[in-house]
Amino acid sequence: MSTTPRTPRRDPAPASVPVVAEQRSRDAERSQMLILTAARDEFAEYGLAGARMDRIAERAGLNKRLIYYYFDEKESLFEAVLELAYRDIRDAEQQLNLQEMAPADAIKRLVQFTWEYYLEHPEFLTLLNSANLHKARHLHQSQRARELNSPLIEMLAAILERGRKDGSFRGGVDPLQLYISIAGLAYFYLSNNHTLSAIFGHDLLSPKARQERLSHMVDVILGYVLRS
Amino acid sequence: MSTTPRTPRRDPAPASVPVVAEQRSRDAERSQMLILTAARDEFAEYGLAGARMDRIAERAGLNKRLIYYYFDEKESLFEAVLELAYRDIRDAEQQLNLQEMAPADAIKRLVQFTWEYYLEHPEFLTLLNSANLHKARHLHQSQRARELNSPLIEMLAAILERGRKDGSFRGGVDPLQLYISIAGLAYFYLSNNHTLSAIFGHDLLSPKARQERLSHMVDVILGYVLRS
């Protein structure tokens, strides 16, 4: 089933009142976006099973019934939220323009971007968790799953190749593995921040701690790709 | 609230008393462990909110009421499961005996151990996720949180120091950051395996893929700590 909000079957607007029709349509879009945003926050905060349709409606300031009108059921809503989240990060990644930078700078920039994106979008982390707890079956069903294939991998491959050619990078680095590693360095620290803070007894999100983590991550990744 | 089952464990039956068949269903300690194991699996599979007390009872082969008898409520049971999981991994870590190995070998061994532990204990990953989704409040409440402070950090600090002294390692490596990085490299790959597989279109858990990932992880971590 498609997870795109279905266009509610409404009576075709009579030709004489196009403006009103437009108005309606904009309201509809606005409502859907309100719901999606509210749902994203709710799912991020409580996970799929813990999220409450009532709370989503309340967050959105809309009637609960409307959620069903646009998104059919909780799971479809969750899929729609996931797609939105993936689209958002892919859009952000595309702003990066790494191809114009020196290889080492590009890598550094990517690490920094990943770190900052996760910091600014904590919901992305928990949504990803939830999706995987549910075996990513929502993703499989989605026709867009493959589209999500980040163009970053190709971008990263190109950077690695440039670096290898100019002698600054070691060879044989798999861009997919590297991409996952960069994400993992940032993700684990942030996603498990509460447990780590509790165990190690200090706040891992203080400005100083954040700076240190980013610096460490850059060192690890560059330490790996740079020809020694 | 303590997460220890309220009824004190009985001393194990003296060896001279033959264990009769009936005893099986009257052994408090055994029942508690059955519940804990069942709960661990259920929580790992569905998360805290998605887990069902009914299913836990069924998995344990025990009356649902008994869960409440020993663990009071779902959340306490979850706490008890978490403590068990932490204790298990800490116990495993303590078998490592890294201090006797050459620094680079020790680091390599630690990466490998982490990777294998996560592979063999996939429930640990989702439990960690769930705990953090719930803001690790379960951990905070636990008096044992601090005990969990992995002795591995000190062990790792010693290894790094040894490596630095013998000239093989770079200086200035923070053992806590390194520990988190090692965990993160393995964790992200495995925890988000479903999403990653869907996006990148191939099975990340094939034997070959596993081998490649471990190899990459070792390269990244050693690439970082080794003096170049």
Add this chain to the structure above:
Amino acid sequence: MSTTPRTPRRDPAPASVPVVAEQRSRDAERSQMLILTAARDEFAEYGLAGARMDRIAERAGLNKRLIYYYFDEKESLFEAVLELAYRDIRDAEQQLNLQEMAPADAIKRLVQFTWEYYLEHPEFLTLLNSANLHKARHLHQSQRARELNSPLIEMLAAILERGRKDGSFRGGVDPLQLYISIAGLAYFYLSNNHTLSAIFGHDLLSPKARQERLSHMVDVILGYVLRS
């Protein structure tokens, strides 16, 4: 917490709108009143702890879920029922118009009214019992507690004063004490009717017995207030 049903009552349907059959099950105010009445009977019969939400729903002919929709939880429902009961008796008291009667007649009338109200509203007695068993905490929480302050006390004070002035009543009678005494004479007999009947071996609620009790009560109260 307020005990008012959270959903504001809708304005009653304008007279011009014909009440269709379907409306019956879609009338919020009616549903709430059905629930309240059913709950009153259930609480009166079984007390707060003994009352069953299932039975209340059944008595009301409504879905159990709807009770929670309007009243949140058992205790709030109980509070709402109590408020209704207090409101009802206060409303009835206000119909009395004692101020226009001769003092002795007014007192007699009040005794009679109390007796008859308790007889016709046996639920009032058990609700009062239940409320007090639970230390009237429901009342304390209610903002309306003070409103319940029966205007009867002032009315009674005025009657006593009139009687004292015209020489028929003794002086120094505390209207609050008298009010409680009148209530107590009727209440104990009715509320503990079962025990008393069992102990004394005859039916205390036969028409003859009722008449005798009322007569006795009037004698006691008048014997007290009348100047001898």
Add this chain to the structure above:
Amino acid sequence: MSTTPRTPRRDPAPASVPVVAEQRSRDAERSQMLILTAARDEFAEYGLAGARMDRIAERAGLNKRLIYYYFDEKESLFEAVLELAYRDIRDAEQQLNLQEMAPADAIKRLVQFTWEYYLEHPEFLTLLNSANLHKARHLHQSQRARELNSPLIEMLAAILERGRKDGSFRGGVDPLQLYISIAGLAYFYLSNNHTLSAIFGHDLLSPKARQERLSHMVDVILGYVLRS
């Protein structure tokens, strides 16, 4: 079914160890009394439906199973508690020796006794409430119900007769009605103390308020029985 604690069928004590048997028996009696006392307090505090067998065991400091051993089930235990309560008040009444006092003094003494007994035994009031909420069916079942028939009624009849003969009391006073009235005056005030305090806005149990109530009660009852 009898509500008397059944004598647990125990092996007859061997003739050689009578002391131990006595000991056992005393322990048994002690346990039963501990249970009864605990149950009385629990039932008084929460009513029959609200009482918890677990809490009773805890209050008694005994294993829950033992309650069932001695009292079979909750309802039987409640009956036993009721019988104990009735026996207690009857015993206290019998200490009164009203027959030796002047009629008016005897009446006054009875009012005072009732007031004080209720004050000192608040559990009696709630137990009576609970019994009647459950339609006193526990009492009906009890073979002792009739025994509870307070000898006070006869005592009261004698007093009234003495007063009538010596010219101090009015004639035609029904001792049963009077007995109920005396109880009702005290009972309503104390039993509904919480509601009354909340409604009238002051503490009805302050020493001063108690004194005033007793004084009022005496006035009411004497005002009624004394020949004017």
Add this chain to the structure above:
DNA sequence: TATGAATGAGAATTCATTCAT
């Protein structure tokens, strides 16, 4: 006489979802 372990039936409450307008 005493007790810890265990349980089935039930009770309050929750939740996604649908109805009717």
Add this chain to the structure above:
DNA sequence: TATGAATGAATTCTCATTCAT
């Protein structure tokens, strides 16, 4: 397009009571 009313199916948790020793 929007909404308040209503519901069935769970779901967590409770409770009196029994088991086994």
